[in-house]
Amino acid sequence: MTDRMLEVTGLTVRFGGITALDGVGFTVDRGQMVGLIGPNGAGKTTLFNCLTRRYQADEGQARYEGRDLLSVAPHAIVDLGIARTFQNLGLFPRMTVRENVMVGAHGHARAGFVSAALRLPSVRREERELRFRANELLESLELTGVADRPAAGLPFGTLKRIELARALAARPRLLLLDEPCNGLSHGEVDAFAAILRGIRDRADLTVIVVEHHMGFVMGTCDRVVCLEFGRKIAEGTPAEVQADEAVRTAYLGTAA
Numbered sequence: 001m002t003d004r005m006l007e008v009t010g011l012t013v014r015f016g017g018i019t020a021l022d023g024v025g026f027t028v029d030r031g032q033m034v035g036l037i038g039p040n041g042a043g044k045t046t047l048f049n050c051l052t053r054r055y056q057a058d059e060g061q062a063r064y065e066g067r068d069l070l071s072v073a074p075h076a077i078v079d080l081g082i083a084r085t086f087q088n089l090g091l092f093p094r095m096t097v098r099e100n101v102m103v104g105a106h107g108h109a110r111a112g113f114v115s116a117a118l119r120l121p122s123v124r125r126e127e128r129e130l131r132f133r134a135n136e137l138l139e140s141l142e143l144t145g146v147a148d149r150p151a152a153g154l155p156f157g158t159l160k161r162i163e164l165a166r167a168l169a170a171r172p173r174l175l176l177l178d179e180p181c182n183g184l185s186h187g188e189v190d191a192f193a194a195i196l197r198g199i200r201d202r203a204d205l206t207v208i209v210v211e212h213h214m215g216f217v218m219g220t221c222d223r224v225v226c227l228e229f230g231r232k233i234a235e236g237t238p239a240e241v242q243a244d245e246a247v248r249t250a251y252l253g254t255a256a
Ligand SMILES: Nc1ncnc2c1ncn2[C@@H]1O[C@H](COP(=O)(O)OP(=O)(O)OP(=O)(O)O)[C@@H](O)[C@H]1O
Pocket: 015, 018, 019, 020, 038, 039, 040, 041, 042, 043, 044, 045, 046, 047
């Protein structure tokens, strides 16, 4: 029996004359790591923006854990256990690495504005818990050594891991990663893949990852969905999608 987490059907998004997503459908089961690939402009980021309610779908449905995701308010997405990272990192450069990660967990803080302003004991306890959680994440992502340094000036590969730690701080059940390997060296990609696999296995986590790095996708994902010009052109195991003629044509211009 499958444990379906996400079911997307007929998802269509138009921007004026451009159809960025054209009737896209796929499913994701709990615990899977699904790769979302396709040439530039295929609609991958638009799909993430729809699922996180930044963009409004013109047609179609997305059911997440049995509920209609497309009617959820954008700010409520994190409460449903969905977190994402961005192509262009959205870190706070002057805050320390630890503080950046703690920001990700703040959506889960219970203290209200007044008690936080008065620094009541309950708030201090909560902050200790957030710090503890952040420290755990920093350790599992091999960031403890830079925890007290400002994010500004750290190497790009490190910033990518901080961005991942911040998304994980919200304790997501579904994690959407937008090009996590972009700009990483070969060695960093392998290290990132190993870290991600470790986290996925430890924390009951389901992942959809947009990525152009085929080595990462083929070596890390359980299933792959390929988009081109807003349409799904292939879906299957990494090996099946890699061998698919439409996918090869989309990437190379001609079937290779
Ligand atoms: N806010 C927007 N307004 C107008 N057009 C948009 C908007 N967002 C995306 N598009 C268009 O939708 C199409 C799909 O873009 P999208 O960014 O989703 O592709 P992508 O697969 O993520 O590409 P890349 O790999 O380059 O990030 C493109 O033609 C893009 O120009």
